[in-house]
Amino acid sequence: MNAASTESARESRSRPSGWNGEMVHAAFQKVAESRQWTAGYRSMDVDRIACDAVRLSAPLPAGLRGTLFRNGPARHERGGERYGHRWDGDGMLQRFHFTDRGVSHVGQFIHTEKYNTETARARFLLSAFGTHIPGSDAAPDPIDAANVANISVLHFAGELLALWEPGSAYRIDPATLSTLGVKVWHPSLAGRPFSAHPRVEADGTLWNFGADPLNGELTIYCVARTGELIRSHVARLSQLPPIHDFATTGNHLVFLLSPLVVSKERLDGGASFAEACQWLPRQGMRALTIDKRDWSERFYDLPPGCLFHVANAWEDGNGTIRMHYMRADNPMSMIAGWSVMRGEYRHQEGARLTEVILDPACGRATQTTVGELESEFPSIEASEVGREYTRVLCLERTSGRALESPGYDQVAMVDVDSGRRQQFTYGEDWLVEEHIYADDPGSTRSRWILGMALDLRAKQSVINVFDANHLGDGPVAQARLDRPLPLGLHGNFRSSRADL
Numbered sequence: 001m002n003a004a005s006t007e008s009a010r011e012s013r014s015r016p017s018g019w020n021g022e023m024v025h026a027a028f029q030k031v032a033e034s035r036q037w038t039a040g041y042r043s044m045d046v047d048r049i050a051c052d053a054v055r056l057s058a059p060l061p062a063g064l065r066g067t068l069f070r071n072g073p074a075r076h077e078r079g080g081e082r083y084g085h086r087w088d089g090d091g092m093l094q095r096f097h098f099t100d101r102g103v104s105h106v107g108q109f110i111h112t113e114k115y116n117t118e119t120a121r122a123r124f125l126l127s128a129f130g131t132h133i134p135g136s137d138a139a140p141d142p143i144d145a146a147n148v149a150n151i152s153v154l155h156f157a158g159e160l161l162a163l164w165e166p167g168s169a170y171r172i173d174p175a176t177l178s179t180l181g182v183k184v185w186h187p188s189l190a191g192r193p194f195s196a197h198p199r200v201e202a203d204g205t206l207w208n209f210g211a212d213p214l215n216g217e218l219t220i221y222c223v224a225r226t227g228e229l230i231r232s233h234v235a236r237l238s239q240l241p242p243i244h245d246f247a248t249t250g251n252h253l254v255f256l257l258s259p260l261v262v263s264k265e266r267l268d269g270g271a272s273f274a275e276a277c278q279w280l281p282r283q284g285m286r287a288l289t290i291d292k293r294d295w296s297e298r299f300y301d302l303p304p305g306c307l308f309h310v311a312n313a314w315e316d317g318n319g320t321i322r323m324h325y326m327r328a329d330n331p332m333s334m335i336a337g338w339s340v341m342r343g344e345y346r347h348q349e350g351a352r353l354t355e356v357i358l359d360p361a362c363g364r365a366t367q368t369t370v371g372e373l374e375s376e377f378p379s380i381e382a383s384e385v386g387r388e389y390t391r392v393l394c395l396e397r398t399s400g401r402a403l404e405s406p407g408y409d410q411v412a413m414v415d416v417d418s419g420r421r422q423q424f425t426y427g428e429d430w431l432v433e434e435h436i437y438a439d440d441p442g443s444t445r446s447r448w449i450l451g452m453a454l455d456l457r458a459k460q461s462v463i464n465v466f467d468a469n470h471l472g473d474g475p476v477a478q479a480r481l482d483r484p485l486p487l488g489l490h491g492n493f494r495s496s497r498a499d500l
C-alpha cells in the first residue's frame with residue numbers, strides 16, 4: 001500500500017459510522033466536567049442572551065468605537081440528542097458594542113427556516129453538515145431548507161448578512177438582530193450558494209463565489225459597494241470539491257481545489273455531506289484562476305493538500321500571482337470535528353501557513369511552507385484585500401500544547417517577506433478564536449486587533465484588545481463575559497466612524 005492509499009484508508013476509518021444523537025449526548029456529558037476544553041463545545045439552549053456592561057480590565061482605547069459581530073454554531077443539542085459534528089449547530093450571532101460607556105453584548109440565534117421548524121418541534125429534523133438525520137436528505141433541494149447561517153457575518157451596503165456556505169446569506173436587522181429572510185442578489189441567482197468568505201476590495205467592490213460540488217457549478221458574484229449586483233457568472237467544472245475560501249487579485253479570482261470529492265453514492269447511502277467527502281490525494285491539488293475581465297479559466301498543478309482558509313493574494317505587473325493559505329496534508333481537522341462532540345480529542349498534524357506562486361508565463365505553480373507552527377484563521381487588513389501585503393495575522397498552536405487539547409493557544413502577526421513576527425501566547429488553559437484587525441475607515445493600517453478567547457479555568461469568554469503595533473505586549477484591555485460562549489468561527493468589526 002503506498003502513502004497516498006494509506007492516508008486515504010486512515011481517513012476513512014476516522015469517520016463515524018452511523019449517528020446516534022443520544023449516545024453522542026451521553027458521551028459528552030460523561031466527560032464535560034473533567035475536560036475543561038469541552039466548555040467551548042457546550043450547546044447554547046436559550047434563544048437570546050444579553051449583558052449591558054461586560055466587565056472590562058481597563059478602559060477601552062479612545063479610538064476604538066464600533067461593533068464587533070461574530071457568528072458560529074451554537075445549538076448543538078435538541079430533545080436529548082447531540083449533533084455529531086461541531087459545525088452542525090444553528091448559527092448564533094454575537095454583537096459587542098464598543099462605546100464610551102464600555103462594552104455591551106447580545107447573542108441571538110438566527111431564525112432560519114430550519115431553526116424555526118426544529119424549535120417548534122423541539123427536535124432535530126434536518127440533516128446538517130456532519131450529521132445525517134434519518135429520514136432527511138443530506139443535500140435537500142432547495143438547500144436553504146437546511147441553512148444554519150452559522151459561519152460568518154458581513155456588514156455590507158447597509159445590510160448585515162449571516163453567512164453560510166452551501167446556500168444563501170441571511171439578512172439580519174443590525175439593531176435588533178432579528179432575522180429578516182434570505183438575501184437574493186438577483187432573481188436569477190436565488191437559492192444559489194454564497195460562501196462565507198466574500199472579499200471586499202479597497203474600492204468597496206465585493207467578490208464572492210458559491211460552490212455546488214454535486215452539480216459542478218461555481219457561481220461568481222461581483223457586487224458594487226452600493227449593494228447592486230454588477231456581474232455574475234457560473235463556471236462549470238468537471239470535478240469541483242467543496243471550497244471554503246478563495247482570494248482575489250487585481251485581475252483574477254484564485255481558487256485552490258483539493259482532491260476532495262463529494263460521493264453521490266455515499267450521500268445516497270445515508271452519509272451526511274461531510275461523511276460523503278472522499279479524500280483522493282493521488283489526484284493532487286489544482287489552482288484555478290478565473291480572469292475577472294472575461295471569466296477565462298486557467299489551471300495549475302500542485303501536490304495534494306487540503307485547506308479551509310486563504311490569507312490573501314496579489315499579482316505583479318507580469319501577472320505572477322503570490323498567495324498565502326493554510327495548507328494541511330489531509331482533511332483531519334474536519335474529521336476532528338466529530339470527536340470533540342463526544343468530548344474526545346487526540347491532536348493530529350494541522351495546517352501551516354504556505355506560500356504559492358502561480359507563474360502564467362510558464363504555467364507552473366510552486367509552493368513553500370512558511371509557517372513553523374500549526375496555524376489557522378488567517379486575517380489581513382481590509383485595505384490590502386487582493387493587493388500587495390506583508391503581514392498575516394493568524395492563530396497558532398504552540399508545539400508544547402497537550403495532544404489531548406484541541407485548538408490554538410497563540411496569536412501571531414507574521415511578516416511573510418522578512419519572516420519577522422510578533423506573537424502573544426495565551427497558554428494551555430485557553431482556546432483562542434479568530435483575531436481580526438479593527439479596521440478604521442480612511443486609514444490603511446489598523447490601530448487595534450480584536451480577538452475572542454475562552455478562558456477554560458474561569459469558564460468565561462473574553463474579548464481581547466491589542467495594540468496592532470505591539471501584539472507581543474499582550475492585551476491592552478479585556479472584556480470578560482460571565483459565561484463561556486460556544487466557540488465561534490468568523491466575525492468582523494465595524495467602526496462607528498464608518499457611519500459618519
Ligand SMILES: [Fe+2]
Binds near residue numbers: 151196244309489490
Ligand atoms: Fe472559514
